[in-house]
Amino acid sequence: MTDAVAPGGTVGILGGGQLGRMLAIAAAQLGLKAHVYAPEADPPAADVARCTRGAWDDAGALRAFAGAVDVVTYEFENVPAAVVDALEPLVPVRPGRKALAVAQDRVTEKRFLNRIGVATAPFAPVDDAESLAAALERVGTPAILKTRRFGYDGKGQARIAGDGDAPGALAAMGGAPAVLEGLIRFSREISVIAARGADGAVACFDPGENVHEDGILRSTTVPAGCDAATAAAAKEIAARILAALDYVGVIGVEFFETDSRALLVNEIAPRVHNTGHWTIEATANDQFRQHVKAVCLWPLGDPARHADAVMENLIGDEALDWARLSAAPGTALHLYGKAEMRPGRKMGHTTRLRAIAAPSSSL
Amino acid sequence: MTDAVAPGGTVGILGGGQLGRMLAIAAAQLGLKAHVYAPEADPPAADVARCTRGAWDDAGALRAFAGAVDVVTYEFENVPAAVVDALEPLVPVRPGRKALAVAQDRVTEKRFLNRIGVATAPFAPVDDAESLAAALERVGTPAILKTRRFGYDGKGQARIAGDGDAPGALAAMGGAPAVLEGLIRFSREISVIAARGADGAVACFDPGENVHEDGILRSTTVPAGCDAATAAAAKEIAARILAALDYVGVIGVEFFETDSRALLVNEIAPRVHNTGHWTIEATANDQFRQHVKAVCLWPLGDPARHADAVMENLIGDEALDWARLSAAPGTALHLYGKAEMRPGRKMGHTTRLRAIAAPSSSL
The missing domain is CATH 3.30.470.20 (ATP-grasp fold, B domain)
Structure with a gap:
């Protein structure tokens, strides 16, 4: 328990949405203080926590935030790696870099899961029309094309019922690296x-x-x-x-x-x-x-x-x-x-x- | 529902202890903001709410607080009547004056309860040695002498097993108006x-x-x-x-x-x-x-x-x-x-x- 953040300590939270708000409430229930870092003006979590307003690339604000907290966590998985780079020498960041790297890229995530013996839907990375055609051959239809990164709540996704849907789905990715996933029954x-x-x-x-x-x-x-x-x-x-x-x-x-x-x-x-x-x-x-x-x-x-x-x-x-x-x-x-x-x-x-x-x- | 404080509104809380802290958390869970008024420097509730630090007789601070909130409530029953006087013309105070008046004085409270047909232990008001003797005659022993006002967690109380305890118990009241209550089995x-x-x-x-x-x-x-x-x-x-x-x-x-x-x-x-x-x-x-x-x-x-x-x-x-x-x-x-x-x-x-x-x- 030597390194534990004892009651009275401060939990830093990257992101100020509803998950950050509920994390801050939980910290308070446990006798801890919460301090949120968020880029937006009036984030929901700021009602129940101290708040530093700063951009994700504001090195000075991140440094000051690190100095005000005893541990940093986050409420969303798309925390830029540069933010972790800036914070980690100053304060523990948990869960750490490895979980973020795996969860930020759908292909990396599925490869990781398969490697440890965990089954996923069939998938194949897609960067262009040629790799999409190859992926469709391997995965079949119906399938769903998703951006590899930064998707949430169904955003950055396009369904492919048959080969005719492929060009439109690829266009919907806007040139971003993607992954084709087989639709599972x-x-x-x-x-x-x-x-x-x-x-x-x-x-x-x-x-x-x-x-x-x-x-x-x-x-x-x-x-x-x-x-x-x-x-x-x-x-x-x-x-x-x-x-x-x-x-x-x-x-x-x-x-x-x-x-x-x-x-x-x-x-x-x-x-x-x-x-x-x-x-x-x-x-x-x-x-x-x-x-x-x-x-x-x-x-x-x-x-x-x-x-x-x-x-x-x-x-x-x-x-x-x-x-x-x-x-x-x-x-x-x-x-x-x-x-x-x-x-x-x-x-x-x-x-x-x-x-x-x-x-x-x-x- | 016309006068309801809708989500996004602000609940004012008099007092910043653990009850105020848990009230502020509840307000946040319901999409409301909380604003605490408390005299002490770093009250527990301030971790999860805005906070005005002010004395109970600071009319200016109370006025500013009233202007920042949509309704006022409190976490303790010993809110001075003058605070309600200052706030009530500016913002609703709930529960109101009547509940405070009844709960702030043990004799008023018991008389109120008996009047509406609710039984209490036998009791009698005590102001001095003479009224204590009369009260003991009426209530009997064992009994407990309590200050009429401002008691909590057993403070301001003295037990009377027999008449010999009466002078010490009275002295423990420090001259404050008191009430003798019969000890109930x-x-x-x-x-x-x-x-x-x-x-x-x-x-x-x-x-x-x-x-x-x-x-x-x-x-x-x-x-x-x-x-x-x-x-x-x-x-x-x-x-x-x-x-x-x-x-x-x-x-x-x-x-x-x-x-x-x-x-x-x-x-x-x-x-x-x-x-x-x-x-x-x-x-x-x-x-x-x-x-x-x-x-x-x-x-x-x-x-x-x-x-x-x-x-x-x-x-x-x-x-x-x-x-x-x-x-x-x-x-x-x-x-x-x-x-x-x-x-x-x-x-x-x-x-x-x-x-x-x-x-x-x-x-």
């Missing part, structure tokens, strides 16, 4: 939110079952509908990924469960994750507190679940319904304090809680 | 955390069973050990008190259950309450979110409980045990960010959660 999407401590301890939350619409997460339900063996296998895969990355913190791992009950990893997110928001009310150590504990080198909390839960995102003007949702039975309402409401923007979420139907083994 | 202490909206709607959390040591709350357990009829009666009494005070917000009502199953109200606290901390993890609308909803004129949240819970305070150096508690099974750890650790000071709490044994009727 799956019976359900699940995700595991898992944490690893610096001592190698791993704690996995129960898998949630996810529904996406237009590339954006709609809902997560726990328990997931998969059987116990599949849930255990998903947790085992998450633990293997964490160990291979020598990871410290919370990770989100998204899976497809195929009709034949195989698990394929869709993607990993080296941070707290939208599909883990249900943990705030349904566990004693939600993903945000768990992440703060891990990056501060505290012993991990118990991930046991004491309730069943359904989390639903409030997207765009759905958040206007706050007064009705305030009184909805068994429902926790979360709003993110975003000043501007835009279509497709995550404005908040609700979690409906139910007394547990079948207690998990650890309770 | 009780089988358990319970409390109800209840909320009332401006529309008159009332929502009660399940009663918790409390253990005090040396006048300080040690633990709260839900469900309480009382029978269902007693739990329902306690909720009904809380609702009656709320209605009689035309109350808006969360109130804490402490009861003694006597050996013959009578309920006597020990005291009321016109604010969120230590015995309601278990609601953070075990309900979808904890007492802090519920209070914020009420004072912002939002529809009250569902108080249903989705888990069983045991809350224990961390007092003084018990908080040094944070690393072990971080990993304790099924345990949520809360630390309040207080820089100075003192004997008897509440530094944090834990809540142990269990999947529910017998679902409450509303789930």
Whole structure:
């Protein structure tokens, strides 16, 4: 515990969105201070934390930020490598460089996963029409073309039902390096939110079952509908990924469960994750507190679940319904304090809680 | 809903301790901003809110604070009446003046309770040796002498086992107006955390069973050990008190259950309450979110409980045990960010959660 950030210390958070806001709240619950670094004027997380406003290439602001905090973490995976270069000599950055490098490039990520024995959809890198043709031959259709980097919530993606869609899909990449992924027939999407401590301890939350619409997460339900063996296998895969990355913190791992009950990893997110928001009310150590504990080198909390839960995102003007949702039975309402409401923007979420139907083994 | 403080608005909080800190977190969870007014230099709540540092008699600072917020509430019942006088013409103060006046004076409180048909321990006001002698005659021994105003956590109290203790007890009051209360033989202490909206709607959390040591709350357990009829009666009494005070917000009502199953109200606290901390993890609308909803004129949240819970305070150096508690099974750890650790000071709490044994009727 020598290097732990003790109560009273300060957690630095790169990024000031809703995940940073909920991380800052978790830090406060644990007696820690939070300090956010963000480029925008009035980020949601600044309501509950100190805030340094700075560009990602502002070396002076980053240096001052490093001097004001005891550890740095981040709420999004596209942290520029140069930011880590600037901070790491001054203050620990957790989870570290390796997780970022793997998660920032879809091809690097899938190669890493396959190398440690984790199955993914078939894929092939695409840089131009020629490599796209070769990729289509190998992966087949239907497939989906995605930018290798900087995609989120379905942005930077184009579907290819047949070869005729190829030129348009390639144009949609705007010349950016891409990856062709085979579209998987799956019976359900699940995700595991898992944490690893610096001592190698791993704690996995129960898998949630996810529904996406237009590339954006709609809902997560726990328990997931998969059987116990599949849930255990998903947790085992998450633990293997964490160990291979020598990871410290919370990770989100998204899976497809195929009709034949195989698990394929869709993607990993080296941070707290939208599909883990249900943990705030349904566990004693939600993903945000768990992440703060891990990056501060505290012993991990118990991930046991004491309730069943359904989390639903409030997207765009759905958040206007706050007064009705305030009184909805068994429902926790979360709003993110975003000043501007835009279509497709995550404005908040609700979690409906139910007394547990079948207690998990650890309770 | 016309006068409701909508998401994006600002809740003003008088007092910056742990209750203010948890209220500010709740406001953030609901998409609201929080702004704390506190006299001390570095109050715990300032980590998660804007903060105006000002004395309680600083009219200019209070005026500026009123101009920066959309509604004012408070985390302690000893808000000076002059502060309400200064704020009320400028901004709504909830819960209002009546609840403060009743709760600030133990004699006024007990007379109010008896007037609305709520039983208390026998009591009599005491100002000097003569009125103490008369009070002892009426109330009997053992009894406890308490200052009428400004007591908390067992401070300003002296026990009288027999008449010989009377002079020392009176001296301990330091000349302040006092009240003699008969010591009740009780089988358990319970409390109800209840909320009332401006529309008159009332929502009660399940009663918790409390253990005090040396006048300080040690633990709260839900469900309480009382029978269902007693739990329902306690909720009904809380609702009656709320209605009689035309109350808006969360109130804490402490009861003694006597050996013959009578309920006597020990005291009321016109604010969120230590015995309601278990609601953070075990309900979808904890007492802090519920209070914020009420004072912002939002529809009250569902108080249903989705888990069983045991809350224990961390007092003084018990908080040094944070690393072990971080990993304790099924345990949520809360630390309040207080820089100075003192004997008897509440530094944090834990809540142990269990999947529910017998679902409450509303789930």
